[in-house]
Amino acid sequence: MASRAAELYLTATTQFGLEELLAEELRQLGATDLQVGTRVVEFKGNKQLLYEAVLWCRTAVRIMLPFASFAAPDERSLYREVSRIDWSQYLRPDQTFAITAVTNRSNLEHSLYIAQLSKDAIVDQFRARTGQRPSVDPVKPDVRLHLHLFENEAILSLDAVGESLHRRGYRQLTNEAPMNEVLAAGLILLSGWDGRRPLIDPMCGSGTILCEAAMIAQRIAPGLYHQGDFAFQHWPDFEQALWDSVLMDAKQARLEEPQAYLAGSDLSAETLERARQNVAAADLEDYIRLAVRDVRDAQPPKTEEPGIVLMNPPYGERIGAEAEMAGLYKTIGDTLKTNFQGYDAYIFTGNAEAAKSVGLRTSRRIPLYNGPIECRLLKYELYRGTRKGPKEE
Structure with missing residues (x-):
């Protein structure tokens, strides 16, 4: 495994449409040689940058360390090549592990079988060398491995994260169709919001957008909310002193004084109570205003x-x-025209037909996904004193 200064080749995954945002986050942390793909960013950095990326990246889902690659056109070659790796560098017999596999355009088509075959090769090596074997724990393993098989070329990676980074840990309760935290942060960053001007969410649901906005404004690292250890803390080369230093820097970066006016509302008192509990769990009550209110009654702050x-x-x-x-979408459009002149409005929706009823011309349409649903982030510039007609479809 790597020394503190050694250059690491790393991979970060994200959601479709957020790749450039993630690349910029990594660049600001000091990553080099960034390569942006679909839902993935490859980059270089040392061990400190790996720790900081896990802690600070708002749009990353996973961060991985690839450590082996080989051709695997059939079962025999896959088992043989996995067996050739010295697994004592990555795993102890008293640790638990799990391996997930993804296959695409390869002779071996069944990901569960590929994962099982790789697991057997690892376990057989330990049993032959030590008489002991690590146990498999698919839920909370000490070491999590990923095998990606593409056109019969395999890449094995260590997962630095464990539980997905979109599970920040502050969400106690959600509504029926919650937006995950990575997507919420991505929408805010795509809007170009500066962390200072007012941000209003008049249909705030369980409050995820507002929580992510407050974390951005107050310079709070999302990884500070993570429950339990990160996966890299179980690696043989984990450096506790370095991690303690990175953690301390993140905690000291937090700004206590409110930086921006953040307000949310929802028609349902029950839904808003969920938002209140999530805001409280995130320790963000000092930064977010919440109220039960119909979207048609949403108002900007008077003085800002x-x-x-x-x-x-x-x-x-x-x-x-x-x-x-x-x-509903016509009501949203009418409210924006009447109450929010001078603002930029962003509507994130998976209903393109209903969005036509907003009655405002879009200045940007950004394709994204909310889970499996194809969506658009629609931008409307609400000029003072002008009413734009509906966009020609």
Whole structure:
């Protein structure tokens, strides 16, 4: 494994559409040789940068350390090549491990079987060399491995994270269709919000967008909310002193004085209570204002300069909800035109048809996904004193 100064080749994964944001986050941390792909960013950095990336990247889902690559056109070659790796460098017999596999355009097509075969090769090596074998724990393993098989070329990686980074740990309760934290942070960063101007979410649901905005404004590292250890803390070359130093720097970076006006509202008192509990769990009550309110009554603060409105309205996936959704999106458009002149508004939606009822011209349309649902982040510039007609579709 690596010394503190050794250069590491690392991989960070993210959601579709957030790759350039993640690359910029890594660049600001000091990563070099960045290569941006679909849902992935490859980069170089030392061990300190790895620790900082796990702690600070708002748009990363996983960060991995690839350590072996080989051709695996069939079962025999896969087992043989995995057996050739000295697994004592990465795993102890008293530790638990799990391996997940993804295959694409390869002779070996069944990912579960590939993972099982690789697991057997690892266990057989330990049993032959030491008489002991590490146990498999698919839920909370000490060491998590990923095997990616593409066109019969295999890459084995150590997962530095463990539980996905989108699970920050502050969300106690969510509504029925929650937006994950990585996507919420991504929407805020895509808007270009500066962390100073007002940010209003008039359909805030369980409050994820507002929590992520507060963390950005107050310079709070999202990894500080992580429950339990990160996976790299179980690696043989883990340096506790370095990790303690990185953690201390992150804790000291937090700004206590509120940096921006952040406000959210929702029509449902029950939903808003969930948001309150999440905000409290994240220790962000000093930075976020919440109120039960219909979207048509949403208002900007009177004294602040114009900021942004960012919302994720329902998509209306129920059968027969088309008219209801058209009415809701028309109400949203009317509210933006009337109450938020001078603001930039962003609507994140998976219902392109309903979005036509907003009645405002979009200045940007960014393709994204919310889980399996294809969505768009729509930007509207709400100029003072002008009413733009509906966009020609």
